[in-house]
Amino acid sequence: MQPELLSKLEQEPAQEKRSLLVVDDEPIIRQLCARALSNFQIFEAADGQEALKILEKQSVDIILSDVMMPNLSGLELLSKVKQQSPDQAVVLITGYTEKEVILKALQSGADDFISKPINLLQLRTTVDKVLDKLVLRRELNSLKRVDKLKSNFLGLISHKLKTPATAISLFIQNIADGIDDPQAEEFQKMLAMVQAETLHLEHLIQDLLYFSNVILQDSEPQLEPVELGRIARQVATALGPAANSRQLQFEIKITPPLPPEPMVLDRQRITFAIRALLDNAIKFTPLGGSVLLEGKLENNRVLLEIRDTGIGIAQQDLPKVFSKFYQIDPDGTGQVRGFGLGLFYAREFIRGMGGTLELDSRPGLGTVATIAFPLPA
Helix, strand or coil: CCHHHHHHHHHCCCCCCCEEEEECCCHHHHHHHHHHCCCCEEEEECCHHHHHHHHHHCCCCEEEEECCCCCCCHHHHHHHHHHHCCCCEEEEEECCCCHHHHHHHHHCCCCEEEECCCCHHHHHHHHHHHHHHHHHHHHHHHHHHHHHHHHHHHHHHHHHHHHHHHHHHHHHHHHHHCCCCCCCHHHHHHHHHHHHHHHHHHHHHHHHHHHHHHCCCCCCCCEEEECHHHHHHHHHHHCHHHHHHCCCEEEEECCCCCCCCCEEEEHHHHHHHHHHHHHHHHHCCCCCCEEEEEEEEECCEEEEEEEECCCCCCHHHCHHHHCCCCCCCCCCCCCCCCCCCHHHHHHHHHHHCCCEEEEEEECCCEEEEEEEEECCC
């Protein structure tokens, strides 16, 4: 395996060891493969059906499967696996050299073959080669995802900026042409509207800069010991002026340190998640409402709850709010501040650090967003 690929594998945070599922109805073959590939975390299955049950609970990097097995053959397993996970790496072991078998396996997406009797050098070389291909494929898919996200993001930006920019431009053009009387009541109303659009534009640009810094970098999480309670208070304090501008009762109930011991988290990503949730609470709570940020320990978990008296979310819309670019637009204006990415990435980031994010909401009764992490061991 190439040194640079090994380096990339070591940097991936998902698993300390790469994992491999050996599927063969002969125990001696499974044991042989496990010993030869001891640098992998090995899972074993006696047939295709047992393998599928393991894959329901455990993701693996490579599946190494015999072709001829009872209950569910290697070719049938290959077909089912590729239907569910097209990028799953599968290597088949076969004692048959019929072109028909090989052709069918290739058509179903087999990544490589090993012939019986198994040669240990061939086994290790083949697995290493497939692992190289897997790393390159994941890198390519990651680049494609980032490229698609950037393309969609740019399209959304142009749509979001169009309305405030047009309103401001027309107003300035009318002033330049001497059409409006600055003393007229209509002019003053128009001026107030343009000032609001200017503020809206300023907020969009701030969100744009923040999203580009946190999301589009596509970097790995930078885990370090942090004080969760202190970060939450800092984020809330920074958003205090936004709450005050809406005349909200903004309360912070966190007794530092929370929890008593530092937690291993990505500082920037947990800051992003808390900010996104608080920003939504402030944005969708009517003038004079209230927003509460509370931290507490409960059932061996650290909880951060954000409660608001906002417009709430209908039950059928709750799953949608975690989709990319989805935004609740209660007034149907098409100009809700933001880009519809906050909740999606907040949940992704929190899950990636071992936590959960849940929303409980009712129309007219507000929303409760709960971030939960297990207490440090």
